[in-house]
Amino acid sequence: MALKIEKIDDCRWRIIKEGAMRTEGLIFASEQLMETLRHEQALEQVRNVATLPGIVGPSIAMPDIHWGYGFPIGGVAAFDPDEGIVSPGGVGYDINCGVRLLRSALNVEEVRPHLKNLADTLFRNVPAGIGSKRRDLKLTIAQERQVLQQGARWAVEHGFGNEEDLRHIEEGGVIPGADPDLISERALERGRAQLGTLGSGNHFLEVQRVDQIGDEKAAEALGLYPGQVTVTIHTGSRGFGYQVCDDYLRLMLRASQKYGIELPDRQLCCAPLSSPEGRQYLAAMACAANFAFANRQLITSWVRESFEQVFGKNAAELRLSVIYDVCHNIAKMETHQVAGRTRRLCVHRKGATRAFPPGHPETPEAYRHVGQPVLIPGDMGRYSYVLVGTQGAFEETFGSTCHGAGRMLSRHAAKKRARGHNIVAELAEQGIIIRAAGRATVAEEIPEAYKDVMDVVNVVQQAGIGKIVARLRPMAVIKG
């Protein structure tokens, strides 16, 4: 059935409510981005999400939306705790995939002469690639269970980082209510040697330089200035989160039947938030989210160590501090204002980033006057963006915004496009050093496979659901 789509304004479109839809769809896109989306399955997925029980407000799509498992990637949907549901497909396989940004006291001129050495050292110290493991940190199951409950705090308490880091992570780096008893043996076994590894696909570790400032006041609050060197870590919960998602999809298929939930697509399988199955998923999901927070915290520690080795400077001189760490694949109970009423809601963000406004109590004190930092990676050839959350996002999108450039070519199409090209050499000509575990991953990740992230963040800023603070250019990229 063809979707009925109408233009609201220069950056908003509505999927008109009809049939089994309980609410309308709201798409953030420019005219130009909408042209690329119009025939995408992803928009049907926005419509499908709108049929789910207890949805509050519209089924939302960000400008970087693309097709995902059940729910679109780049989607936001909020559900009432009594009438609504929670769905693993609304979070994604990589639970708490997220981005962490570190600033440094180094500038581009100081780093450039050591860049090759830095890339090699980072590549050696942070395992990358599918199935990558750390032989030096293989946890016992008992230790792993602690990680699942304590998240980034576990890493800090074991000598990897400091209390200051924890204050600059969404939720302080630990989601409450995690219950390791709800995790399968298989998930525990897969996760055991993967803590502190980067993974594959679009995950990366990048040394960058601050290229442009969009908002002086916010940049100053975040400690960013032109020519400064930063580091971005983009990874999630690895095979652990994948296995948790897989395990719970099975449970949710049964639960959907048990509670008589009609699904336009089996991949939307879910359970009422008020049911034992719904609560179990949230408690298991919290374990995977905490695994990912610990993962990014450990990698941060090895990034610091790598810089110390390469530059022969100590931590106090390098000042590699965490600006922020934010999730873009998660479902969380949050407090929002809906039609003038304060409500607790379960907000699913799948390929969407929390973007809380200035003054929000959950924004770290150092940033409270400017808004919560929002980290938007682009492709490895162009740039990434730092934004802050806005009141507009809080009112219109449950405090959410986009999460990246958005894939334009499938992985298969990207590999075809990359044929006959030496991507690593071509990027080296532009002064960007790539160190990758596998050639295939680099081909899948060619810059042309992605939309220009600038187009995406411009829509977000124009719509008022995010404010651009700075643009970051890649210098060295570690890939899976």
Next chain:
DNA sequence: ATGTCC
């Protein structure tokens, strides 16, 4: 995204 199918 993912020991890319236990």
